[in-house]
Amino acid sequence: MLKLLGERGTTTGMTQPSHLHPDRLFPASDPARSIARDLHGAVSDLPLISPHGHTDPSWFAQNGRFASPTALFLTPDHYVLRMLKSRGISYDALGIPRKDGRAIETDGRKAWRLFADNYYLFAGTPSKTWVDHSLHAVFGITEELSGATADSIYDAIDAKLSSPELLPRAILDRFKVEVIATTEFALDPLTHHQSMSEQGLIGQVRTTYRPDDVTDPGRAAIVENLHTFGELTGEDISKWDGLINAHRKRREYFRKYGAVATDHGVPTANTADLPFNEKQALLEKVLAGRHDANDAELFRAQMLTEMALLSVEDGMVMQIHAGSRRNTDPLLFDERGADLGADIPGPTDYVGGLKALLGRCGNEPNLQIIMFVLDETTYARELAPMAGYWPSLMIGPPWWFHDSPQGIRRYLDQVVETAGFYNLAGFNDDTRALLSIPARHDVWRREVSGFLANWVAENRLSKASAEEVARHLSYQAAKDAYKIT
Amino acid sequence: MLKLLGERGTTTGMTQPSHLHPDRLFPASDPARSIARDLHGAVSDLPLISPHGHTDPSWFAQNGRFASPTALFLTPDHYVLRMLKSRGISYDALGIPRKDGRAIETDGRKAWRLFADNYYLFAGTPSKTWVDHSLHAVFGITEELSGATADSIYDAIDAKLSSPELLPRAILDRFKVEVIATTEFALDPLTHHQSMSEQGLIGQVRTTYRPDDVTDPGRAAIVENLHTFGELTGEDISKWDGLINAHRKRREYFRKYGAVATDHGVPTANTADLPFNEKQALLEKVLAGRHDANDAELFRAQMLTEMALLSVEDGMVMQIHAGSRRNTDPLLFDERGADLGADIPGPTDYVGGLKALLGRCGNEPNLQIIMFVLDETTYARELAPMAGYWPSLMIGPPWWFHDSPQGIRRYLDQVVETAGFYNLAGFNDDTRALLSIPARHDVWRREVSGFLANWVAENRLSKASAEEVARHLSYQAAKDAYKIT
Amino acid sequence: MLKLLGERGTTTGMTQPSHLHPDRLFPASDPARSIARDLHGAVSDLPLISPHGHTDPSWFAQNGRFASPTALFLTPDHYVLRMLKSRGISYDALGIPRKDGRAIETDGRKAWRLFADNYYLFAGTPSKTWVDHSLHAVFGITEELSGATADSIYDAIDAKLSSPELLPRAILDRFKVEVIATTEFALDPLTHHQSMSEQGLIGQVRTTYRPDDVTDPGRAAIVENLHTFGELTGEDISKWDGLINAHRKRREYFRKYGAVATDHGVPTANTADLPFNEKQALLEKVLAGRHDANDAELFRAQMLTEMALLSVEDGMVMQIHAGSRRNTDPLLFDERGADLGADIPGPTDYVGGLKALLGRCGNEPNLQIIMFVLDETTYARELAPMAGYWPSLMIGPPWWFHDSPQGIRRYLDQVVETAGFYNLAGFNDDTRALLSIPARHDVWRREVSGFLANWVAENRLSKASAEEVARHLSYQAAKDAYKIT
Numbered sequence A, B, C: 001m002l003k004l005l006g007e008r009g010t011t012t013g014m015t016q017p018s019h020l021h022p023d024r025l026f027p028a029s030d031p032a033r034s035i036a037r038d039l040h041g042a043v044s045d046l047p048l049i050s051p052h053g054h055t056d057p058s059w060f061a062q063n064g065r066f067a068s069p070t071a072l073f074l075t076p077d078h079y080v081l082r083m084l085k086s087r088g089i090s091y092d093a094l095g096i097p098r099k100d101g102r103a104i105e106t107d108g109r110k111a112w113r114l115f116a117d118n119y120y121l122f123a124g125t126p127s128k129t130w131v132d133h134s135l136h137a138v139f140g141i142t143e144e145l146s147g148a149t150a151d152s153i154y155d156a157i158d159a160k161l162s163s164p165e166l167l168p169r170a171i172l173d174r175f176k177v178e179v180i181a182t183t184e185f186a187l188d189p190l191t192h193h194q195s196m197s198e199q200g201l202i203g204q205v206r207t208t209y210r211p212d213d214v215t216d217p218g219r220a221a222i223v224e225n226l227h228t229f230g231e232l233t234g235e236d237i238s239k240w241d242g243l244i245n246a247h248r249k250r251r252e253y254f255r256k257y258g259a260v261a262t263d264h265g266v267p268t269a270n271t272a273d274l275p276f277n278e279k280q281a282l283l284e285k286v287l288a289g290r291h292d293a294n295d296a297e298l299f300r301a302q303m304l305t306e307m308a309l310l311s312v313e314d315g316m317v318m319q320i321h322a323g324s325r326r327n328t329d330p331l332l333f334d335e336r337g338a339d340l341g342a343d344i345p346g347p348t349d350y351v352g353g354l355k356a357l358l359g360r361c362g363n364e365p366n367l368q369i370i371m372f373v374l375d376e377t378t379y380a381r382e383l384a385p386m387a388g389y390w391p392s393l394m395i396g397p398p399w400w401f402h403d404s405p406q407g408i409r410r411y412l413d414q415v416v417e418t419a420g421f422y423n424l425a426g427f428n429d430d431t432r433a434l435l436s437i438p439a440r441h442d443v444w445r446r447e448v449s450g451f452l453a454n455w456v457a458e459n460r461l462s463k464a465s466a467e468e469v470a471r472h473l474s475y476q477a478a479k480d481a482y483k484i485t
Helices: A032-043 A057-062 A069-073 A078-086 A108-117 A126-139 A150-160 A168-174 A191-198 A222-233 A240-256 A276-287 A293-314 A330-336 A350-361 A378-387 A405-419 A436-457 A463-481 B032-043 B057-062 B069-073 B078-086 B108-117 B126-139 B150-160 B168-174 B191-198 B222-233 B240-256 B276-287 B293-314 B330-336 B350-361 B378-387 B405-419 B436-457 B463-481 C032-043 C057-062 C069-073 C078-086 C108-117 C126-139 C150-160 C168-174 C191-198 C222-233 C240-256 C276-287 C293-314 C330-336 C350-361 C378-387 C405-419 C436-457 C463-481
Strands: A048-050 A177-181 A261-266 A317-322 A369-372 A393-395 B048-050 B177-181 B261-266 B317-322 B369-372 B393-395 C048-050 C177-181 C261-266 C317-322 C369-372 C393-395
Touching: A032 A436, A032 A463, A048 A436, A048 A463, A057 A168, A057 A191, A069 A108, A069 A150, A078 A108, A078 A126, A108 A150, A126 A150, A126 A436, A168 A177, A222 A240, A222 A276, A240 A276, A240 A293, A261 A293, A276 A293, A293 A317, A293 A350, A350 A378, A369 A378, A378 A393, A378 A405, A405 A436, A405 B405, A405 C405, A436 A463, B032 B436, B032 B463, B048 B436, B048 B463, B057 B168, B057 B191, B069 B108, B069 B150, B078 B108, B078 B126, B108 B150, B126 B150, B126 B436, B168 B177, B222 B240, B222 B276, B240 B276, B240 B293, B261 B293, B276 B293, B293 B317, B293 B350, B350 B378, B369 B378, B378 B393, B378 B405, B405 B436, B405 C405, B436 B463, C032 C436, C032 C463, C048 C436, C048 C463, C057 C168, C057 C191, C069 C108, C069 C150, C078 C108, C078 C126, C108 C150, C126 C150, C126 C436, C168 C177, C222 C240, C222 C276, C240 C276, C240 C293, C261 C293, C276 C293, C293 C317, C293 C350, C350 C378, C369 C378, C378 C393, C378 C405, C405 C436, C436 C463
Parallel strands: A048 A177, A261 A317, A317 A369, A369 A393, B048 B177, B261 B317, B317 B369, B369 B393, C048 C177, C261 C317, C317 C369, C369 C393
Antiparallel strands: none
16 A cells, blocks of 8 residues: 655655655765755755746646646656667557557556556666656655556556646646746747736746747758748748848747747757858758758858847847757657657867857857757866856756756866856756656755755855855856846 | 785785775765675675676686786786886886897796886776785785785795696686686687587687677788688678678677677777668778778778677677777887787767667667777767667676776766666676686676765665665676676 | 964964865865875975966066055956956956057956955855965965955055065965976077076076977967077078977077976877978978968977977977867957967867877887876876876876866876876966965865875775875976976
């Protein structure tokens, strides 16, 4: 029989399983451990700022019941899916739809059991931390997921999903989410945000302008998208100035729905600053569908600079998520599509890549760019030196595979001494999984506390400074970085 | 006078020199130290699985006496030689033969003294750990090697070399070596393995199919080797299908002598999947000796894919050792040949390199590839994300210069959170030095125990899970990865 | 009112602010902390060897009063300036001169207040460690710099600047600087060193031959410089042999003023070994001003090999500082010039880069090259394996952005196991700020002590060995590496 804690049931370390221990992730020994506990105590109850992520706006607009445990924890989580696949479990058996409509597992409970049977594979991974935390914090479950507990945990979750406190908005409030940003493409009608606007939710929920659909010629639908973009904005996108003006208008439209930032997912950090006639010629090539891979890269590179120039105009913060090699398994892409675990990072050159953009407007006071990084070798060698020089550059938190306890340690180890604490953009959870939000912020706050505690214990930082920095990195840094007032 | 312990003489920390302390390499403070001690206690007596290495099969086939202390510890160990050379000691004085036959030091004791006089240079290196461990575990010597102890230690070793327990097979049994694989080229007649087969030793000792002699056009003898390969297998290697069939037959032959794996030493991780006519044309170019460096790279790249396809057929595990720049000192190579310390790693692109192979057969259930890595920047950025996705990919243990305490820490730090513990291939000692085998496994087991102990102490993992993982990584992981049943 | 300690006032941990705690930077817990304290105690009073840096020789030759606190701590320190700029503070407001002569802040106290107000930005940076240490060790100030203390600290410094013990030579003696090397270009007349020679100071102060002004065709004045070089040496620099002979003579001239080393600042580690006619043709291209970026790179590459060959002749130690991308902010360069914070490191290939040089003379017993590195990914992958093989190669200490507590930890973590401790060149402070010299050596010695203490606590090294290594890395290693007798 499954042990359930009261929703906010206080627990002690003694009866608590290891992975829910109140001291988890803190340094192993005193005095650093005690200091970490104190620092974490000062920040653990601060509201959550979630300025970048991929939650579904319909959740908040419609506030409907979440579907089954499987749909909540397994099917949408590419971290979980990829690990199971890596040990030979097929996506068919996990219920991931195929483009060709061939049969897949449709019994959510069966897929859940497969997940539970193989949950030992996640030992040591952040996925386990997030799932464990969610099971505990949201559902009061303290037992470890395994083949033995698969059904009882499934039932416990399922039973709760209809309760009012499990509805999306209640979850936001319960988790003290002060601000959460979703991410929409330029052509998105923002229907759900319109609905939220009518309900007075904009401010707590905000959109983000991610125009990859009209800036990335690597997309199959680029030509069609650009034409739609022109129609939507009433601009002649066959002219470069018209294209930029279309962005200008669309950014304004997104700001109506709370957008404070733009976001750009790019394979490299390359930027360009071409003469006007070359820009126009490049656009014509793209519109004619005659562009090759180099043209596509150049177009993306130029568009980053254009977006920076528009940010100088309108003050929107610019996020660059660079360095992922997408869809490295062609079979998976052909069978089931994108975002299912086959994106792998690569080396990225930030100094060379950003040269054109920074040379054009890197010293503009109104420009704020947050760099998200998958190539950790650049932390100390390029990113920290750049953020510690350019007034327009900040370093985003460890991203994707590096959003983990060890990843956060490597990040702080390598960026702080050169960039300082105040050129960091605080934390982003960047999640598609609503329930993982507090779990991810909790890991960040614990790791920040532990890192600072070690420095206090080594007499490198006063405890008062450490607490100030911990508070900043847990809350205010994100508001400052995203200009959220 | 030299202190000698009984062969299995129990020792206490108090009388023990630091480098043989029973807690060596464990975390410095409690509680992590005590937990590490417990975890290590659970794995320290497990049998050794040594599925990849370069020991000499004649040792086991003939079971003869080892030569002098110098020939045992100094002359064949490129780790030791290179360090001495780096501080100005000549290979002549160390007795390393020259191609031109000019005089070198032939008095083993003199070379040994030079080694002992300069043994302080090895402070902090794994070489010292391995030598110290061997001196202690095999010869019962607890004194540190130095100029002062050079002769007494030389004599103590020399006196023991004829005793029955110092014969190679006795050493295997004493070290609890359950399985050890040697590595032979495709043209190797496997004479010693034939002899072992007659003696019923195959199973404990196994060969490995390493066809670099017929897959690497960078070798001077490639054309001759390919012709020999054809004669040996009765295949027409001037046709691509004949060449592949020659491999098919030769792999089968190696399996008779226990081979469960193939191995491939390549400068890059590049693979190719060419159309048939291009493969045939490339082969013809190589056979005509008209290939340049690019052709050689392409041939190696294509052969890796072919080997993967043969593994899909026959189930042999594929090992790829990529990323070493060989023979970077032309003077050394001209004077004395290869494998004497002048090989230096370089950056390696695994995502781009393996694209062709993985696109062709990366999802085949029968394929298992173990990647060995010299470019640590790829651990978190490429290798762990790849192994955490592809069912066919596992990450080999830290290799060569990275097979060291700090190297193992960096490895576990960077791969585990994304790849999990169960996409790792356990440990390989990869040694040419029989006596270093237990020393190397001991370092691995201590480091794994220490790493897990820190996580237990930080409440990230239960002690029970940690023990399960420690056992897996110390023993079963290697058997699973190499399909040894 | 500002608290002032006696100049050598003993302080206890209890009354001491955290950042001046006697145990600062040591491991957080015992037993490692106590061991670190012991090791540091054995090295903290050793004289300082400062074999590479950028202090101004006129200070020592003229022994004049230092200017204002602002001119001492703020204006010349690009580490400090860049951080302030990164948070939006303009170089105008900090009093950094413009080429166009437009007005900047000239009130040193105002700039100082701006620095003090924003001093919290430096939390966790080595800049803060160095400034705090200097304020304490030189001026007896224990209060933290802030807006509140800006004026009182300014006054306290200013009041002391005229006292005899604040004159440059007194500072050298008080800091126990046994040897300090400045760095001069090939065309430098060495006026100040001549003056020092007459005063008998050469030996304690030495010059270094840094011929970038005549070896780097990337410099605007290269042609003019080469002609001046010819006149200065009486050699025909339009002939390759004349050019080399000019270097030969100039190196000899520098040695008169104590030079034991040359130094080379290069964007890459590339070297070349061209046939004679190609060298001559390249020189002619450069002298005609017809060289492009590739020619410039090839000329620098060839000159590195030439410098190595001259070192084989004359025994001067060769320093290579490779891997910085200079002047990445064109606006800053146009407005105010070089060395103001916009240099950012990049990836560097040492194996490929040094191939030509090492192939030509890497085994020459008289050659000693010290590599300074900004690309930490090469520590374990390339540098340590190279230094652990080539008798001519040593690894310099962590440089520039990596000369910090975490930077030193990453360095020792990654180089020691393969290169050993005895292929390291000890410490360089590499500073332009005289007062930071003891602060930087102190951080190095504390970090070395802490690193070794952890290894002793982990029973990897005896305490006696650790103390020997600590002494070596704190003092003798630098003397050995630079052949200072």
